[in-house]
Amino acid sequence: MRITRLLRSRDEKVGLPRKVTGAPPGTIFYTGRRQMEDVHVHLTSYDAEAYNCATTINEIPADTAPGKIDWYDMRGLHQTELVGELGSRFGMHPLALEDVADVQQRPKMESYEKGVFLQLKAFAFDSATRQLSTEQVSIYLTDNTVVTFQEDAGDLFAPVRHRLEIASGRIRSRGADYLAYALVDNVVDRYFTVLDQIEEALDALEDNILKRPEVQTKSSIHDLRLSLLTMRKSTSPLREMVGNFGDSNHYLISEDTQLFVRDLRDHVIQVTDLVETYRDVTNGLYDLYVSEISFRMNSVMQTLTIVSTIFIPLSFLAGIYGMNFINMPELNTRYGYFVLLGVMGLAIVGMLYLFRRRGWL
Template sequence: MARFIQTHTSRFNTSPGTTEIEHLGGSSRPCRVWLISWTGDSIHEQEVDDLHGLSSGLDGGEYHWVNITGLEDEASIALLGKEFSLHSLTVEDITNTNHPPKYEAHEKYAFTIMRMLRQAGGEMVSEQVNFILLHRVLLSFQEIPGDVFEAVRNRLRSGRGRVRSSGTAYLQFALMDSLVDNYMLTVEKLGGEIDAMEDDMFSGTDDAPISAIREYTRQITMVRRYVRPVMEMLEQLKKSDQQPLEADLLPFYSDLQDHIRLVNDGVDGYRELLKHQLGMYTALKGYELNEIIKVLTIISTIFIPLSFIAGVYGMNFLHMPELSVPWAYPAVLGGMVLAASTMLILFRRKGWLGGKPKRRARSKRPE
């Protein structure tokens, strides 16, 4: 059974703001920090090996995107929190990666949590992505390598579109837009698989539709769990007076809300479709079982008179006149064949044993 509330007993009785690394990807490894700095005319990228003094070393005349991949290195995450003056509860939320999407406005920065969804090996994987928007600096935190942001990076490098000429607030929107676009692609892919499963189910090629329906229901429920709160989060982001957000970006976030509505509508539609498929599959199996029972009942019905005749002439009475007649045995066999044939013809004419039932001709009304 799916667990929608995950408890972590090791965090009980600890003070608020205590970090505990909960991540995807297995064994612990150091985080990787990639820095992209740009202006309208230039851009340069580098991997940051030493996090000490990172905040003070950023050029105030440029915009900066600091992407941190891998949250297993607790010391490095804590150091980044100190470098950029992040609240201890913010650092805790970054490292405890089971949060639904949310938005928090702080005095010097805005903190946003979203989820990145992907299918891996037939399983739906949810990864937490955190954004810290400061003045001219955007921090993004990912659990594992690999994301859906490469198109944004390419636009930033090539100078295409608005992302290069705008600041970090627009960059955050572009990254969030990539996540929402990925939601749409994920739901569309799931929908195609669900439709194909329905075709296979009614064509008889799917041998285990119940397990498939259960798995798709689990995946679509996970998508719904992490996508539905995004609408409220975006509304809070738009209304926040502490968010360093340019006024001309508000229409973009409104458009993002429209996309989320489409995703939510698609998720709800496929949830209802899965319920319908489960009901149809149950009804189909019930119909098939009824057909089997009907055939067995017809066979039993045919053998009832045959068993009766065989039982009568199988009794051990001394005085049974028919037993002395030479043609009695073939006559009884012929009667049994006739009875069985008559019942078979009758059942077939009624459509109970293959074929279609013959309809009676309607009598014409007298003129």
């Protein structure tokens, strides 16, 4: 339950703003913290023969030549006026624009009369700190146009842009719906990269636990546990979103593209299964950590117990001959001191032999 509270209150802990209570539906309010100095719109225009790209700052690019597919990629969501202007130009529904700026939305697909709205999460994993960062991505598909919204200046869609530039595969010869699919597929592919990094972190933690568990190992396991729970919250509804995308009868989505989307659904199921598997592994690592700590503590206690047990007869002998009685025959023995030391030594050797024979050492 404590992890659930941490996930639920993580937004408050990092100071994410909340939408104003009572605001009318369709109000564009940015609920994130990322802000960029230069919010810009990147325009990519292409067809089977040509490819052009341009970047403009704080304004909507001019219309491009007809017959081409236009991809408007806005980076930076805190400038909500530009979000509204870009969305209004392509007839985005006010509720879709509200969801673009609300980074706490779950992945989903919404169909409108003149467009299709897709929303999902992108992840990045820092192997050094074992921290997972999340970025919300929104995609709007309309006639021969795709509009995307990213929170950061970094380009999540660089591989897709590169494929367009070199005309790799079928992407330049297909419609805007295939571009929307390619963008979603690119984000899902990044999930596998993040999960590979998490797997490496889990392997490193397992080696650390088996060799020498440390105090910070528990915190590292807890961080990975929270990261996987965060991914699970986003990948579970992603299955529904991709399923709706692949089964949609919207006129903007062709049957040919739906075949690729259904293959993407298999990838999403694989991601979901991996997240669940790694969650189980993380829970197993925590149990292993507790068991290893208990085993080492038991080993220490066993060693201390053996040492204490060895000294019990020695203390008994030393206590007897440490008494101040005058009439003790052994006190007048010439070699009594050495005999006593020999008896003590034999007691030590005998007890060690007995412990080893019983498997206590």
